[in-house]
Amino acid sequence: MTVDATAVLHEGPWQHRFVSANGARFHVAEAGEGPMVLLLHGFPQMWWCWRAQLPALAEAGYRAVAMDLRGYGASDKPPRGYDTITLAADVAAVVRSLGAEQAVVAGHDWGGWVAWSMPALQPSVTRAVAPMSIAHPLAFSRAVRRSNAQRAASAYVLPFQLPVLPERALTRDGALVTRILHGGGGPGWPTPDDAGREVERAYAEAMRVPFVAHSAMEYYRWVVRSVPRADGRRFRAAVDQPVQVPVLHLHGALDPAILTDTARSSSRYAAGPYAFHELPDIGHFVPEEAPDDVTALLLDWLADLP
Template sequence: MPEPTTPSAAAPTVTPPGAEHRLVDVPGGRIHLVEQGTGPLVLMVHGFPESWYSWRHQLPALAAAGYRAVAVDVRGYGRSSKPPAVEDYRMLAHVADNVGVVHALGEERATIVGHDWGSNIAAASALLRPDIFTAAALLSVPYAPRGGPRPTEAFAHIGGDEEFYVSYFQTPGRAEAEIEPDVRGWLAGFYTGISGDTVPPEGEGSLFFVAPGGRLRDRFPAGRLPAWLSEADLDHYAGEFERTGTTGALNRYRNVDRDWADLAAWDGAPLIQPSLFIGGALDASLAWMSDAVRNFPTTLPGLVSSHILEGCGHWVQQERADEVNEILTRWLDALLPTR
């Protein structure tokens, strides 16, 4: 287990040159975003446990390519609203936030790009509001339509005697008690443990399962940070969660059953807009969801291309920024050739 860490003395420069921070009103509160460039709107949605900052490499690249690149803090994160009730973080609320952001920016439609939970949010946004979200790029987590048994029932059977991390996150306060006494150390271990260049060897136990009476961080690797994560980057992420706490972020996991009920009308529904998938070959998400990738011809009939990056872990747009920027830009240019 990593020892508690302290911030570096130098404060990070968190905003790419030329990008601007904004707060916009949406029906559920306010959303903080960072935008750069002009042209067709590309809305980028982060996952857990991150922020708009996970798109810091994509903002200037997409702006330079002729797009209005916008990265949000998902509700519960950063400077965005943090409503108190667990149910305020259901998928329908996140979709409504994205619709509200598009309207607040004076736009009628957007291409949406998501990573990790942001991939699920992007897919749901495109599924429920195809009139607004005309294409979707999904990073790390493949699209899987609503279906099957109630999610918490399914998760309870994963891992045998050990507890799957999504189940571990279900009880309010439980994961917070592990994370918040040492936010920076916990984040360092979590990021490191599923990065391509620092993922633990097979046989050391999965990071995503908790032994009886244990904690998730018990299996975090110690040692160097992954190459994509500087001390200043870690300072930024830790600073955000030190200020906001982690409950809003964790509440996304606590709505999986509610989402399953809310989206019953879309059971098995394919995502028909033009789409893109980018994943890391060393990302455990691809192993768990290999069936979802195999089902892309049915579930993503508009899939333009799928890219599995060798040697890459979970944090694809940060681990392989240049490669992801090139893939995204080429896909966008093919979608919008007359912009």
């Protein structure tokens, strides 16, 4: 059963807006005034994964904006544009459409992949980046080539290359989304209570919004299939340069998808200030599993930015 996109417009201490950017319409949830901090989600989530950070950042004097990436939530779901170069252009255009010249870009999972890429692909709008639960794209590629452990950890993406079947599994009854959340999270997350069940329901429901499951798979299909193609070579060449802006890199010690050694190897691509924090007993879904720690680390880091 499909779900209308309005189902992802959860109420809270934020305002929902729709902005036109890079030829598409994007949904954002916004709170506060001040320097912009743009928050990008990962799979299988949407903007709501930042529900703890939005009000905290706003209260601290920042304009916090959580965005539904292309193909997710209440944003447009065009048939193309799921390559990282286009996604980074989306983010930059949203920043400008919201009237800002620059933003700190924080991202989790795929959002973190885009955040890592922003200094190279969209330097004029990128003040600093805070990737979470992801390695720099070239550090990840290097680990997949050289590490049997990381290849095994990344094997879950292989079924996503199949046509149609992953989409059907993701939208059938919510069971696969729930397994992904539990399999990637640390012990006891999502919690076995009403709050945990709300998390499971919210993301299973969001995946049933028409075309979301297909769009989500297109991220994985592009990153695998583009490896031998010209567009993949262009992307790797573009991000093969030192990241000069400040980087806050957060990672769960129990992340089963991106191993800690892989995440730490990202430091070789950071030429500017780089801070790495490993969160003990936390899995892949860092902003939700450790919301207080993530918020505190973000605020301390933001306060010290030039």
